[in-house]
Amino acid sequence: MIRRPALLFFALLALVSFSALSVACGGGGSDDDDDSEPKDRDRDGIRDSRDDCDRDKEDEGIWGSDPEDGCPATIADLVELARADVDEFWAGQFAFEKMTYDPPIKFKAYETEIExxxxxxxxxxxxxxGADHSIYYDLNFLRDELDSNGDFGPVLIIAHEWGHLVQSLLGILDDDTLLTIQTELQADCLAGVWAADADARGLMEKGDFEEGITALFRVGDPRDTPFFDPQAHGTPGQRIDAFNDGWEAGLDACALD
Structure with a gap:
């Protein structure tokens, strides 16, 4: 269920105080008694007889829903599944608020350094x-995250970058009084808002939340990183707390106040 607190987007535009830097920060399908009916016990739209990723018949969610075999065939397939869902979610939020939503002009993978x-x-x-309102990602970076941490790791990276796109549309990134760490933690929070909605819609599989926490832990700043460092994103604890705030409390928790 999409959380839509009143004036939630205007709340996001409020300035954050320095105290905010310490921000705290489906079940498996049942068997059908009629054996003549094709089974789809993980509810991904692929019958069990040709589903190569049924996870022992647990609900595998959207991230295992390639139309041919029930699995994302490549990292590119997984990325596309995530892109489409995150984009649709934020488009719906902006439409509800009667605000203009612009998807990224480019959503571009690269495997060598590009300009x-x-x-x-x-x-x-x-x-x-922000200069061209686009999202760029190293495909091998996401592939490594998939291989080492599971399918929700790369999905969360995409959701985080989409959080920055949302901030840009709201004018938050134009506020030069904000520190990098503030906008980075808010992007983690916004990713948590989307993830909770995806979970409520039955798209999250068992273990996805934990994979997201692991991904954030791995990319957190060292504890001795100054909060005013222009590259600061937040310690592992701050990033996990920000994501969890969005997951637990929705958009209100992401407001900069």
Missing amino acids: TDCGKALLNNAFYC
Whole structure:
């Protein structure tokens, strides 16, 4: 269920105080008694007889829903599934608020360093570029996250970068009084808002939430990173808490106040 608190987007535009830097920060399908009916016990639209990713008949959610075999065949397939769902979610939020929503002009994968309107796209990275309203991601970086941490790791990276796109549309990224760490933690919170909605719609599989927490733990800043560092994203604890705030409390929890 999409959470839609009153004036939620206007709340996001409020300035954050320095105290906010310490922000705290489906079940499996049942068997059908009629054996003549084709089974789809993980409810991904692929009958069990040809589903190569049924996870022992547990609900595998959207991230295992390739139309041919029930699995994302490639990292590109997984990324596309995530892109479509995150985009649709935020488009719905903006439509509800009667605000204009602009999807990214480009959603571009790269495997070698490339030039963008925001400078060189580095390897092992993903980022939103406000100069051309686009999201860029190193496909091998997401592939490594998939292989080492599970399918929700790369999905969460995409959701985080989409959080920056949302901030741009709301004018938050134009506020030069905000520190990088503030907008980064808010992007984690916004990713949590989307993830909770995806879970409520039955798209999350068992273990996805934990994979997201692991991904955030791995990319958190060292504890001695100054909060005013222009590259600061937040410690592992801050990033996990920000994501969990969005998951538990919705958009209100992401407001900068």
